[in-house]
Every structure is written in C-alpha cells, then in structure tokens.
Amino acid sequence: MSDLKNGPLDGVRVLDLTRVLAGPYCTMFLGDLGAEIVKVEQPGVGDDTRGWGPPFAGGESAYFLCVNRNKKSVTIDLKSADGAALVRRLAANADVLIENFLPGTMERFGLGEENLRATNPKLIYASLTGFGADGPMCDFPGYDLIVQAWGGLMSITGMPDGDPTKVGVAIIDLVAGLMLGKSITAALFAREKIGVGQRIDTSLLEAEVATLINAGSNYLIGGKVPGRWGNAHPTIVPYQSFQTADSYLVIGVASEGIWRRFCQAIGKIELADDPRFAKNANRVENRAALITILTEMFRSRDNETWLRLLNEAEVPCAPIQTIDQVFAAPQVQHRDMLVEVEHPTAGTVRMAGIPVKFSATPASVRLPPPLLGQHTEEVLKSWLGTDDKTITDLKRKKVV
Numbered sequence: 001m002s003d004l005k006n007g008p009l010d011g012v013r014v015l016d017l018t019r020v021l022a023g024p025y026c027t028m029f030l031g032d033l034g035a036e037i038v039k040v041e042q043p044g045v046g047d048d049t050r051g052w053g054p055p056f057a058g059g060e061s062a063y064f065l066c067v068n069r070n071k072k073s074v075t076i077d078l079k080s081a082d083g084a085a086l087v088r089r090l091a092a093n094a095d096v097l098i099e100n101f102l103p104g105t106m107e108r109f110g111l112g113e114e115n116l117r118a119t120n121p122k123l124i125y126a127s128l129t130g131f132g133a134d135g136p137m138c139d140f141p142g143y144d145l146i147v148q149a150w151g152g153l154m155s156i157t158g159m160p161d162g163d164p165t166k167v168g169v170a171i172i173d174l175v176a177g178l179m180l181g182k183s184i185t186a187a188l189f190a191r192e193k194i195g196v197g198q199r200i201d202t203s204l205l206e207a208e209v210a211t212l213i214n215a216g217s218n219y220l221i222g223g224k225v226p227g228r229w230g231n232a233h234p235t236i237v238p239y240q241s242f243q244t245a246d247s248y249l250v251i252g253v254a255s256e257g258i259w260r261r262f263c264q265a266i267g268k269i270e271l272a273d274d275p276r277f278a279k280n281a282n283r284v285e286n287r288a289a290l291i292t293i294l295t296e297m298f299r300s301r302d303n304e305t306w307l308r309l310l311n312e313a314e315v316p317c318a319p320i321q322t323i324d325q326v327f328a329a330p331q332v333q334h335r336d337m338l339v340e341v342e343h344p345t346a347g348t349v350r351m352a353g354i355p356v357k358f359s360a361t362p363a364s365v366r367l368p369p370p371l372l373g374q375h376t377e378e379v380l381k382s383w384l385g386t387d388d389k390t391i392t393d394l395k396r397k398k399v400v
Contacts, residue, residue, distance in 0.1 A: 007034020008361040012188065013383075015090050016040065016071065017078075017099040017106075019047040021144065021170050022204065023128050024067040025177035027098060030184065031070030032354045032363045035096075038379050039068065039370065040087065043075040043398060046372040058346030065349055065369045069341060072367070072375035075400050082399040084109045086380075091116045091123060093383050095197075096184055100128040103138045113199050124187045124197040128180050132203040142204045144170035151208035156215050159230040176207035237283040237290060238262075241320065242298040249303055252316040256280065265313035266297060266306075343368040376400050 012035040016027040024039075024047070031037040041047055047068070053061035077083040088111065091097050097116065099106055106112050106127075113125040127133055130142015148154045148166050158165035183200050191197055209216065215226045218234065226234065231250065233239035241250045253259050256279065263272040271277050271293070276286040283290055298306060303319055310317040321329070327338050327350075337353040346368075354363045380386040380400070394400045 005361065006366075007032070007363050008358060009185070009188075010034035010361075012036065012096065013094045014038065014096045014098065015087070015094040017087075017097065017101070017111075018128065019100070020049055020173075021067060022173040022177040022180075023098055023100040024049075025174055026128070026181040026184075027071065028067050028069060029178065029181040030096075031367075032365070033185075034361070034363065037071040038090065038094075038375070038383070039071045039073045040076050040078070040090075041073055041372060043077055043373065043400060046073075046075070050372065057349060058343060060343070060346055060369065060371075065343075065346070066351060068369040069351065069365055070367050071370055072379055073370035073373055074376040074379045075373035076376075077399050078109050078111070080397075080399050082394065082397065084111060086384075086394075086399065087111055088116065088119070089384050090379075092120045094120070094123060095188065096124045096126060098126045098128070098180070098184070102141065103127075103129060103133050117197065117199075121196045122191060124184060124191065124200065126180055126184055126187075126200040127202075128176060129201075129203045131205045133201045137205075144173040144204065147172050147204040147208055151205050152212060152215075153208055156226050156228055158228045160228050162228070162230075164228070172204050172208045172211065175211050176202060176204050179207050179210075232287075232291075235284060236280060237287050238294055240291075242295060244298050244306055245300065245302045247303040248320045249298075249306060250318050250320065251310065254316070258315055259283075261313045262310070262315045265309045265315055266294075268293075268297070339365055341365050341368045344371060344374075373400070 009030060012030070014027060014030055014035045014037045016023070016037050016039045018024055018027060019041070027037050027039070039047075047064060049064040049067075050061055052063040055062045057065065076086050078087060087109075091111070099111075107115075113127075117123050117125060129138065130147060131137040131140050145166055148157075148171075149164075151172070153172065154164040154166055157167060180200065180202055183202070187198055187200055214235075219225055231241040236252075236254055238251055238253050241248050251262070253262050259277075259280070260272045263269050271290075275282065277283045277290055307317055307319060326332060332338060335353070337355065338350060339353040340348050340350050343349045349368060351365075354365070356363060377391055380391055380394075391400070
C-alpha cells in the first residue's frame, strides 16, 4: 500500500535507463516526488558523468552527485542476452521505463516499446533523444551544447558585438528533463482513466524550439530574425544590467507604474514625462538615448545605495550574485534550497534542495546518489524474487 506522506508518487516504480543529464534530471525529479527509481548502469563503467570531474567527493563526481539522489543503482549488461532478459523482467514490474539511447538501440536489445508493453500493457514507455525518434536527423547524437547551437538558442545569447554563447548551465537538458517528467506524471494520471500506459517521445530539439518563446514568436509574427541582446531585452526598456560605482546590478522596468516609481527613486522624475520615454514603446524606440543617461547615472553611486533606493520604491532589481552568495542567501536557506545528505563514501554531501513544496504529500530527499551497482542484489530480490545462487551466477557471468 502506498503512503502518500512519502510523496505524491510513492508506490510508482520507475526503471531508469538514462545517463548524463536530461534523463537523470527527469528521474531525480520523479524520485524527489516519491517514486522508486532503479537506475540501470553498465557494469564497471556506469553513467558517463561519474567521471566528469574534478571536483570529486568519495570517488564520485560533483556532476553525478547533483542529479542522481533518490535512486537505486543496479548494474546490468544490456548487450548480453541474460542482461536484456533481466531488464524485460524488471520492466514487467515497473510503472514507467525511461531511456535516452539513439533511436533503434532499445529495439536491438530486444527492449523496444512493443516488446515490453506486450508483457506489461500498463507500462509508460518514455524516450528522450537529441533530435526525435524519427525524421531526417533522428540518428544524430545530441548533447546540450550541440542542440543549443542547432536549435537557435546560442544565436540569441551573448553580447550584441560578441560571439554566440551557450547558457551557463545545460539548460536544454534541464528543460527537456522537466518536460518529460511532467508528461510522465500526466500519463500516470491518464492511465487511471484509460487503464493502460502509453509511449511518450520527446527530444532536446523539440524542448529547445518550445523554449524559444517570445524570440521565436517575434520571428514568426514579425518576420525579423532575432539577434543577440546581451543582458538587455528586445521589447522592454530598461530591462538589463548596469555597472555601478563598485559592482553590477540589474533592473526590470516592465510596466508604466514601475517606470514612474523608478524615475522617482533615481531622482530623475522628469524622465517619466519626457515624450521620448513616457511609454515602453517610446523607450524601445529611443533605447540608445535612455541607456546612455542611465549608464552614466548608475556609475555615480555604489550598488548598496542603488539597491536600497530601488527596493524602497518597489522597483524590481538585484545584485548579480556569485554562486557562493546564492547558497549563502537567507531566502535560499529559508526555502530549504540547500540540503545535506549522508553518502556512503563522500560523507555529508550538500546539494540544491527540492524547488516545489507540497502541503499534504511532501517531496523529500530519502536516498543519497548511489554507488555504482550498490542496490543490484536488493532490487533483483525485491522486484524479481531472485535468489542468492542466481545472483552469484549472474555476477560470475558478468551480467550484473
């Protein structure tokens, strides 16, 4: 019997055949919500990110640690007939299977959707690829950097007179993982009504095209190819960063009410009624003149002074904080976005917390990121009822 006090997805079994970032981020999200995640890794090798360091802690890379909590690791050689047979048996006892191999790979292992759902019609079979399950580019491998370039995000990221730039984290991997996780929860809900599972198929490319939002819409509606705006905004002014006497800050003047309060706070109320700047459309048209005025003005005082004046006037603003400042911030700590978990080799591991809070079915960090194959015996026994002699034999044959 499921206990939803352990999370809204308590009792849901997820077989995780993903590696690197997008898939593992998706399954960590489901694990945080209470699902039992069994991560299948190649014996002796494991997820690629286990070696993506330094830094390392207790032999585990910081990269791997950040996206693999709340999971159990089993090692199975999918290329062996016995290994594929084990995965088929595990899938027969799972609610969800998630994989991020190139299209056709799972079918070559004998683990395709039709094969697995013939045995388990309620299985939700989720695939995440670089460019999609079909189409002229379906066989292209897709890392976040590759898709950021191919899907247009890099073309609109960076300073106007600088080079195209990737986002500072693998944002498309994360967006695709979250989109897939949300879709899986929807499929679980639908299964309650239709009685069977289904296939879910998405890709990094599709996630990126969807994420272009206003940049994509501006092109589709206006016909002009967007360029790079740096820290400014193409259709809101002023909405960007400025250098102060001692640092940098950002402001977001996204309404006419904020504009008037902003002008009052900076001691230049005359700008509010200047016909060049009275409305946002005027400010966009006369961007260069306004930014010249504001650039000179912001350099006249330090960050602390400007932030105090702007916050008092309820003008959206912020210092540009470094990562250490973020995790030290009282608001971040108050919202439990810095958590600790005890790891078998790394000791106390600090990581980002769970960003969504549930009042009745709280998400939680229950397990540290696993060691490679740490839970192989446990899962084979609890999911399949495998005895010790069979497990010993599987180890001898290097199937697990």
